[in-house]
Amino acid sequence: MAAERAQVAVIGAGIAGLSAARELARLGRTVTVFDKGRGPGGRIATRRAAPFLFDHGAQYFTVRDPSFASAIDSWRSAGVVDLWRGRIVAFEQGLVRSSSDVVERFVGVPDMNSLPKFLARDLDVRCSVKVARAERLASGWALFDEHGVALGEFAQVLATLPHAQLVELFPHSASLTDRARASIVRPCWAVLAGFEARLPLDFDGAFCNDATLAWIARNTSKPQRPDAESWVLHASAEWSAANLELEPRVVAEEVLRAFERLAGRALPRPVQLDAHRWRYAIPEASKGPTDTAWLDKELGLAVAGDGCTGGRVEGAFLSGRRAAELLARA
Numbered sequence: 001m002a003a004e005r006a007q008v009a010v011i012g013a014g015i016a017g018l019s020a021a022r023e024l025a026r027l028g029r030t031v032t033v034f035d036k037g038r039g040p041g042g043r044i045a046t047r048r049a050a051p052f053l054f055d056h057g058a059q060y061f062t063v064r065d066p067s068f069a070s071a072i073d074s075w076r077s078a079g080v081v082d083l084w085r086g087r088i089v090a091f092e093q094g095l096v097r098s099s100s101d102v103v104e105r106f107v108g109v110p111d112m113n114s115l116p117k118f119l120a121r122d123l124d125v126r127c128s129v130k131v132a133r134a135e136r137l138a139s140g141w142a143l144f145d146e147h148g149v150a151l152g153e154f155a156q157v158l159a160t161l162p163h164a165q166l167v168e169l170f171p172h173s174a175s176l177t178d179r180a181r182a183s184i185v186r187p188c189w190a191v192l193a194g195f196e197a198r199l200p201l202d203f204d205g206a207f208c209n210d211a212t213l214a215w216i217a218r219n220t221s222k223p224q225r226p227d228a229e230s231w232v233l234h235a236s237a238e239w240s241a242a243n244l245e246l247e248p249r250v251v252a253e254e255v256l257r258a259f260e261r262l263a264g265r266a267l268p269r270p271v272q273l274d275a276h277r278w279r280y281a282i283p284e285a286s287k288g289p290t291d292t293a294w295l296d297k298e299l300g301l302a303v304a305g306d307g308c309t310g311g312r313v314e315g316a317f318l319s320g321r322r323a324a325e326l327l328a329r330a
Protein backbone atom coordinates (compact mmCIF):
# COMPACT_ATOMS: atom_id res chain seq x y z
CA MET A 1 0.00 0.00 0.00
CA ALA A 2 1.30 3.42 -0.94
CA ALA A 3 0.54 4.72 2.54
CA GLU A 4 3.06 2.29 4.05
CA ARG A 5 6.00 3.13 1.86
CA ALA A 6 8.30 6.11 1.94
CA GLN A 7 7.19 8.45 -0.78
CA VAL A 8 10.66 9.32 -1.95
CA ALA A 9 14.01 7.53 -1.96
CA VAL A 10 17.02 9.81 -2.16
CA ILE A 11 20.21 8.11 -3.36
CA GLY A 12 23.25 9.81 -1.89
CA ALA A 13 23.70 11.62 1.43
CA GLY A 14 26.05 14.29 0.12
CA ILE A 15 25.05 17.93 0.38
CA ALA A 16 22.67 17.61 -2.62
CA GLY A 17 20.87 14.55 -1.28
CA LEU A 18 20.61 16.01 2.21
CA SER A 19 19.33 19.39 1.07
CA ALA A 20 16.79 17.58 -1.14
CA ALA A 21 15.69 15.31 1.69
CA ARG A 22 15.25 18.21 4.10
CA GLU A 23 13.23 20.16 1.56
CA LEU A 24 11.05 17.13 0.74
CA ALA A 25 10.44 16.54 4.44
CA ARG A 26 9.54 20.21 4.85
CA LEU A 27 7.04 19.81 2.00
CA GLY A 28 5.43 16.92 3.91
CA ARG A 29 6.94 13.94 2.06
CA THR A 30 8.31 10.87 3.83
CA VAL A 31 11.87 10.34 2.68
CA THR A 32 14.49 7.61 3.00
CA VAL A 33 18.09 8.47 2.12
CA PHE A 34 20.57 5.75 1.11
CA ASP A 35 24.32 6.19 0.98
CA LYS A 36 27.02 3.64 0.29
CA GLY A 37 29.49 5.50 2.52
CA ARG A 38 29.90 4.87 6.23
CA GLY A 39 28.44 8.25 7.09
CA PRO A 40 26.76 11.18 5.37
CA GLY A 41 28.76 13.85 3.54
CA GLY A 42 30.07 12.42 0.27
CA ARG A 43 32.78 14.77 -0.93
CA ILE A 44 32.39 17.00 2.13
CA ALA A 45 34.68 14.71 4.02
CA THR A 46 37.04 14.65 6.97
CA ARG A 47 39.64 12.09 7.93
CA ARG A 48 41.18 11.81 11.37
CA ALA A 49 44.59 10.30 12.12
CA ALA A 50 45.12 11.49 15.68
CA PRO A 51 46.40 14.04 16.47
CA PHE A 52 45.92 15.20 12.86
CA LEU A 53 42.69 16.12 11.08
CA PHE A 54 42.29 16.53 7.33
CA ASP A 55 39.34 17.88 5.35
CA HIS A 56 40.37 16.01 2.24
CA GLY A 57 37.41 16.75 -0.05
CA ALA A 58 35.72 20.16 -0.34
CA GLN A 59 37.99 22.76 1.25
CA TYR A 60 35.52 25.56 1.90
CA PHE A 61 32.41 26.97 0.36
CA THR A 62 31.59 30.37 -1.01
CA VAL A 63 28.21 32.00 -1.43
CA ARG A 64 26.52 33.86 -4.27
CA ASP A 65 22.87 32.92 -4.02
CA PRO A 66 20.74 34.65 -1.34
CA SER A 67 18.99 31.43 -0.33
CA PHE A 68 22.36 29.71 0.23
CA ALA A 69 23.46 32.78 2.22
CA SER A 70 20.45 32.38 4.47
CA ALA A 71 21.15 28.65 4.89
CA ILE A 72 24.72 29.54 5.92
CA ASP A 73 23.37 32.05 8.47
CA SER A 74 21.28 29.32 10.05
CA TRP A 75 24.23 26.88 10.11
CA ARG A 76 26.43 29.54 11.73
CA SER A 77 23.76 30.09 14.38
CA ALA A 78 23.66 26.32 14.97
CA GLY A 79 27.45 26.37 15.44
CA VAL A 80 28.31 23.98 12.57
CA VAL A 81 29.79 26.52 10.13
CA ASP A 82 32.19 29.42 10.53
CA LEU A 83 34.31 31.80 8.48
CA TRP A 84 37.83 30.69 7.57
CA ARG A 85 40.11 33.70 7.96
CA GLY A 86 43.25 31.96 6.69
CA ARG A 87 45.75 33.81 4.47
CA ILE A 88 45.12 32.62 0.92
CA VAL A 89 47.71 33.19 -1.79
CA ALA A 90 48.27 32.22 -5.40
CA PHE A 91 51.50 30.97 -6.95
CA GLU A 92 52.15 32.52 -10.32
CA GLN A 93 55.31 31.53 -12.16
CA GLY A 94 57.09 30.80 -8.92
CA LEU A 95 55.99 34.04 -7.24
CA VAL A 96 53.56 34.17 -4.34
CA ARG A 97 50.81 36.73 -4.64
CA SER A 98 48.18 37.43 -2.05
CA SER A 99 44.93 36.23 -3.52
CA SER A 100 43.21 39.32 -4.85
CA ASP A 101 39.72 38.00 -4.20
CA VAL A 102 37.74 39.30 -1.27
CA VAL A 103 35.59 36.23 -1.10
CA GLU A 104 34.28 34.97 2.23
CA ARG A 105 35.18 31.32 2.69
CA PHE A 106 33.07 29.18 5.00
CA VAL A 107 33.97 25.85 6.55
CA GLY A 108 32.25 23.28 8.73
CA VAL A 109 33.27 23.33 12.40
CA PRO A 110 34.89 21.54 14.10
CA ASP A 111 35.44 19.81 10.74
CA MET A 112 33.93 19.92 7.24
CA ASN A 113 31.88 16.80 7.83
CA SER A 114 30.00 18.49 10.69
CA LEU A 115 27.72 20.21 8.21
CA PRO A 116 26.40 17.06 6.49
CA LYS A 117 26.09 15.37 9.89
CA PHE A 118 23.98 18.29 11.04
CA LEU A 119 21.82 18.19 7.90
CA ALA A 120 21.28 14.44 8.32
CA ARG A 121 19.92 14.80 11.86
CA ASP A 122 16.30 13.69 12.25
CA LEU A 123 16.21 12.30 8.68
CA ASP A 124 15.95 8.60 7.86
CA VAL A 125 19.48 8.17 6.48
CA ARG A 126 20.70 4.62 5.87
CA CYS A 127 24.46 4.49 5.39
CA SER A 128 26.64 1.62 4.13
CA VAL A 129 23.86 0.80 1.65
CA LYS A 130 24.75 0.83 -2.02
CA VAL A 131 21.76 1.06 -4.33
CA ALA A 132 22.73 -1.32 -7.12
CA ARG A 133 19.48 -1.97 -9.01
CA ALA A 134 16.32 0.02 -9.68
CA GLU A 135 13.25 -1.72 -11.02
CA ARG A 136 10.39 0.17 -12.57
CA LEU A 137 6.99 -0.75 -11.10
CA ALA A 138 3.55 0.00 -12.51
CA SER A 139 3.69 3.05 -10.29
CA GLY A 140 7.01 3.96 -8.73
CA TRP A 141 10.26 2.12 -8.10
CA ALA A 142 11.69 -0.87 -6.27
CA LEU A 143 15.32 -0.50 -5.17
CA PHE A 144 17.82 -3.27 -4.35
CA ASP A 145 21.29 -3.31 -2.86
CA GLU A 146 24.35 -5.02 -4.36
CA HIS A 147 23.40 -8.35 -2.72
CA GLY A 148 19.95 -8.24 -4.31
CA VAL A 149 18.29 -7.35 -1.00
CA ALA A 150 15.12 -5.29 -1.49
CA LEU A 151 15.43 -1.80 -0.03
CA GLY A 152 11.78 -0.89 -0.50
CA GLU A 153 9.29 0.50 -2.93
CA PHE A 154 9.04 4.22 -3.53
CA ALA A 155 6.71 6.48 -5.45
CA GLN A 156 9.62 8.67 -6.59
CA VAL A 157 13.41 8.55 -6.65
CA LEU A 158 15.90 11.39 -6.47
CA ALA A 159 19.41 10.39 -7.51
CA THR A 160 22.58 12.33 -6.70
CA LEU A 161 25.22 9.84 -7.85
CA PRO A 162 28.09 10.54 -10.23
CA HIS A 163 26.62 10.58 -13.71
CA ALA A 164 28.62 7.57 -14.92
CA GLN A 165 26.83 5.50 -12.27
CA LEU A 166 23.49 7.17 -12.86
CA VAL A 167 23.53 5.95 -16.44
CA GLU A 168 24.03 2.34 -15.27
CA LEU A 169 21.41 2.46 -12.53
CA PHE A 170 18.67 4.21 -14.51
CA PRO A 171 18.79 3.12 -18.16
CA HIS A 172 14.98 3.54 -18.01
CA SER A 173 15.12 7.26 -18.72
CA ALA A 174 16.66 8.10 -22.10
CA SER A 175 16.22 11.82 -21.53
CA LEU A 176 18.19 11.79 -18.26
CA THR A 177 20.87 9.30 -19.29
CA ASP A 178 21.57 11.17 -22.54
CA ARG A 179 22.28 14.29 -20.52
CA ALA A 180 24.29 12.40 -17.93
CA ARG A 181 26.47 10.78 -20.60
CA ALA A 182 27.59 14.23 -21.72
CA SER A 183 28.99 15.05 -18.26
CA ILE A 184 32.74 15.11 -17.73
CA VAL A 185 34.06 14.65 -14.20
CA ARG A 186 37.71 15.22 -13.30
CA PRO A 187 39.55 13.14 -10.69
CA CYS A 188 41.68 14.48 -7.83
CA TRP A 189 44.36 12.86 -5.70
CA ALA A 190 44.36 14.35 -2.20
CA VAL A 191 47.49 13.94 -0.10
CA LEU A 192 47.19 14.26 3.67
CA ALA A 193 50.41 15.21 5.43
CA GLY A 194 50.86 15.69 9.18
CA PHE A 195 54.01 17.35 10.54
CA GLU A 196 55.57 17.40 13.99
CA ALA A 197 55.78 21.20 14.05
CA ARG A 198 54.34 24.18 12.22
CA LEU A 199 55.80 24.58 8.72
CA PRO A 200 57.61 27.88 8.09
CA LEU A 201 55.21 29.01 5.36
CA ASP A 202 53.44 32.33 5.74
CA PHE A 203 50.16 31.33 4.12
CA ASP A 204 47.33 28.96 4.96
CA GLY A 205 45.97 28.10 1.55
CA ALA A 206 47.33 28.48 -1.96
CA PHE A 207 46.08 28.16 -5.51
CA CYS A 208 49.16 26.55 -7.03
CA ASN A 209 48.83 26.91 -10.82
CA ASP A 210 51.34 24.08 -11.06
CA ALA A 211 51.47 21.01 -13.29
CA THR A 212 51.28 18.66 -10.29
CA LEU A 213 49.52 20.70 -7.63
CA ALA A 214 46.24 22.60 -7.81
CA TRP A 215 45.71 23.61 -4.18
CA ILE A 216 47.41 23.27 -0.80
CA ALA A 217 46.02 24.17 2.62
CA ARG A 218 47.07 24.21 6.23
CA ASN A 219 43.98 22.51 7.64
CA THR A 220 45.06 23.56 11.11
CA SER A 221 44.33 27.21 10.22
CA LYS A 222 40.60 26.55 9.88
CA PRO A 223 38.53 27.38 12.95
CA GLN A 224 38.25 24.88 15.81
CA ARG A 225 40.78 22.44 14.31
CA PRO A 226 43.31 20.63 16.52
CA ASP A 227 46.77 22.26 16.73
CA ALA A 228 48.64 19.37 15.06
CA GLU A 229 50.08 20.70 11.77
CA SER A 230 47.88 19.09 9.09
CA TRP A 231 48.22 19.86 5.36
CA VAL A 232 45.93 18.82 2.51
CA LEU A 233 47.57 18.83 -0.95
CA HIS A 234 45.30 18.48 -3.98
CA ALA A 235 46.94 17.33 -7.20
CA SER A 236 45.83 19.00 -10.41
CA ALA A 237 43.09 17.35 -12.47
CA GLU A 238 45.56 16.62 -15.29
CA TRP A 239 48.18 15.07 -13.02
CA SER A 240 45.51 13.09 -11.14
CA ALA A 241 44.05 11.72 -14.38
CA ALA A 242 47.48 10.73 -15.68
CA ASN A 243 48.38 9.00 -12.39
CA LEU A 244 45.00 7.73 -11.28
CA GLU A 245 45.97 4.08 -10.84
CA LEU A 246 49.25 4.67 -8.96
CA GLU A 247 49.65 3.32 -5.43
CA PRO A 248 48.61 5.89 -2.81
CA ARG A 249 52.07 5.86 -1.19
CA VAL A 250 53.76 6.61 -4.54
CA VAL A 251 51.31 9.47 -5.14
CA ALA A 252 51.96 10.82 -1.64
CA GLU A 253 55.72 10.97 -2.24
CA GLU A 254 55.41 12.61 -5.66
CA VAL A 255 52.93 15.21 -4.48
CA LEU A 256 55.07 15.92 -1.44
CA ARG A 257 58.05 16.59 -3.71
CA ALA A 258 55.93 19.03 -5.71
CA PHE A 259 54.96 20.73 -2.43
CA GLU A 260 58.64 21.20 -1.53
CA ARG A 261 59.41 22.51 -5.00
CA LEU A 262 56.64 25.03 -4.70
CA ALA A 263 57.62 26.03 -1.16
CA GLY A 264 61.18 26.60 -2.50
CA ARG A 265 62.77 24.84 0.46
CA ALA A 266 63.30 21.44 2.02
CA LEU A 267 60.46 20.60 4.36
CA PRO A 268 60.64 18.27 7.36
CA ARG A 269 59.50 14.71 6.77
CA PRO A 270 55.79 14.31 7.64
CA VAL A 271 55.06 11.97 10.53
CA GLN A 272 51.69 11.12 8.97
CA LEU A 273 51.28 10.66 5.22
CA ASP A 274 48.44 9.24 3.18
CA ALA A 275 46.66 9.76 -0.12
CA HIS A 276 43.02 9.55 -1.11
CA ARG A 277 41.83 9.04 -4.67
CA TRP A 278 38.70 11.00 -5.62
CA ARG A 279 37.79 9.27 -8.86
CA TYR A 280 34.83 11.58 -9.47
CA ALA A 281 35.97 14.84 -7.89
CA ILE A 282 34.94 17.89 -9.87
CA PRO A 283 32.45 17.94 -12.76
CA GLU A 284 33.07 20.34 -15.58
CA ALA A 285 30.44 23.02 -16.01
CA SER A 286 27.81 21.78 -18.44
CA LYS A 287 28.03 23.05 -21.99
CA GLY A 288 24.38 22.13 -22.56
CA PRO A 289 21.23 23.38 -20.83
CA THR A 290 21.92 24.72 -17.36
CA ASP A 291 18.93 23.54 -15.30
CA THR A 292 20.04 23.13 -11.69
CA ALA A 293 18.18 19.80 -11.42
CA TRP A 294 16.69 17.38 -13.91
CA LEU A 295 13.32 15.63 -13.87
CA ASP A 296 11.74 12.77 -15.79
CA LYS A 297 8.20 13.50 -14.70
CA GLU A 298 6.69 10.37 -16.21
CA LEU A 299 9.08 8.09 -14.33
CA GLY A 300 9.07 10.07 -11.08
CA LEU A 301 12.84 10.32 -11.28
CA ALA A 302 14.87 13.43 -10.50
CA VAL A 303 18.61 14.04 -10.70
CA ALA A 304 20.48 16.51 -8.51
CA GLY A 305 24.03 17.21 -7.43
CA ASP A 306 26.99 19.21 -8.57
CA GLY A 307 26.97 17.20 -11.81
CA CYS A 308 24.03 19.40 -12.80
CA THR A 309 25.57 22.65 -11.64
CA GLY A 310 29.35 22.35 -11.79
CA GLY A 311 31.66 21.35 -8.97
CA ARG A 312 30.74 23.44 -5.93
CA VAL A 313 29.04 22.89 -2.59
CA GLU A 314 26.69 25.80 -3.14
CA GLY A 315 25.56 24.48 -6.53
CA ALA A 316 25.00 20.98 -5.13
CA PHE A 317 22.95 22.34 -2.24
CA LEU A 318 20.76 24.45 -4.52
CA SER A 319 20.42 21.58 -6.99
CA GLY A 320 19.10 19.30 -4.24
CA ARG A 321 16.53 21.87 -3.21
CA ARG A 322 15.42 22.44 -6.76
CA ALA A 323 15.04 18.70 -7.44
CA ALA A 324 12.89 18.39 -4.32
CA GLU A 325 10.61 21.17 -5.54
CA LEU A 326 10.33 19.59 -8.98
CA LEU A 327 9.47 16.17 -7.56
CA ALA A 328 6.97 17.57 -5.09
CA ARG A 329 5.17 19.27 -7.96
CA ALA A 330 5.37 16.32 -10.39
Ligand SMILES: Cc1cc2nc3c(=O)[nH]c(=O)nc-3n(C[C@H](O)[C@H](O)[C@H](O)COP(=O)(O)OP(=O)(O)OC[C@H]3O[C@@H](n4cnc5c(N)ncnc54)[C@H](O)[C@@H]3O)c2cc1C
Binds near residue numbers: 014034042057130305
Ligand atom coordinates in the same frame (compact mmCIF):
# COMPACT_ATOMS: atom_id res chain seq x y z
C1 LIG B 1 39.05 17.19 -3.74
C2 LIG B 1 37.83 18.05 -3.82
C3 LIG B 1 37.90 19.40 -3.51
C4 LIG B 1 36.77 20.21 -3.57
N1 LIG B 1 36.85 21.51 -3.17
C5 LIG B 1 35.73 22.26 -3.14
C6 LIG B 1 35.76 23.58 -2.60
O1 LIG B 1 36.79 24.03 -2.08
N2 LIG B 1 34.62 24.32 -2.63
C7 LIG B 1 33.44 23.82 -3.13
O2 LIG B 1 32.42 24.51 -3.12
N3 LIG B 1 33.38 22.56 -3.61
C8 LIG B 1 34.49 21.77 -3.63
N4 LIG B 1 34.43 20.49 -4.09
C9 LIG B 1 33.18 20.02 -4.69
C10 LIG B 1 32.15 19.65 -3.63
O3 LIG B 1 32.71 18.75 -2.73
C11 LIG B 1 30.97 19.04 -4.35
O4 LIG B 1 30.47 19.96 -5.30
C12 LIG B 1 29.81 18.64 -3.43
O5 LIG B 1 30.25 18.11 -2.22
C13 LIG B 1 28.95 17.64 -4.20
O6 LIG B 1 27.87 17.20 -3.43
P1 LIG B 1 26.88 16.11 -4.03
O7 LIG B 1 25.88 15.83 -2.98
O8 LIG B 1 26.43 16.56 -5.38
O9 LIG B 1 27.78 14.81 -4.32
P2 LIG B 1 28.56 13.86 -3.30
O10 LIG B 1 29.05 14.63 -2.15
O11 LIG B 1 29.53 13.12 -4.12
O12 LIG B 1 27.40 12.89 -2.79
C14 LIG B 1 26.96 11.78 -3.53
C15 LIG B 1 26.76 10.64 -2.54
O13 LIG B 1 26.20 9.53 -3.25
C16 LIG B 1 26.70 8.37 -2.64
N5 LIG B 1 26.51 7.28 -3.61
C17 LIG B 1 27.09 7.17 -4.84
N6 LIG B 1 26.64 6.05 -5.45
C18 LIG B 1 25.76 5.47 -4.59
C19 LIG B 1 24.96 4.29 -4.67
N7 LIG B 1 24.95 3.50 -5.74
N8 LIG B 1 24.16 3.99 -3.60
C20 LIG B 1 24.14 4.78 -2.50
N9 LIG B 1 24.89 5.90 -2.39
C21 LIG B 1 25.68 6.24 -3.42
C22 LIG B 1 28.14 8.67 -2.34
O14 LIG B 1 28.65 7.84 -1.32
C23 LIG B 1 28.04 10.14 -1.91
O15 LIG B 1 27.95 10.26 -0.50
C24 LIG B 1 35.54 19.65 -3.99
C25 LIG B 1 35.46 18.28 -4.29
C26 LIG B 1 36.58 17.49 -4.18
C27 LIG B 1 36.47 16.00 -4.44
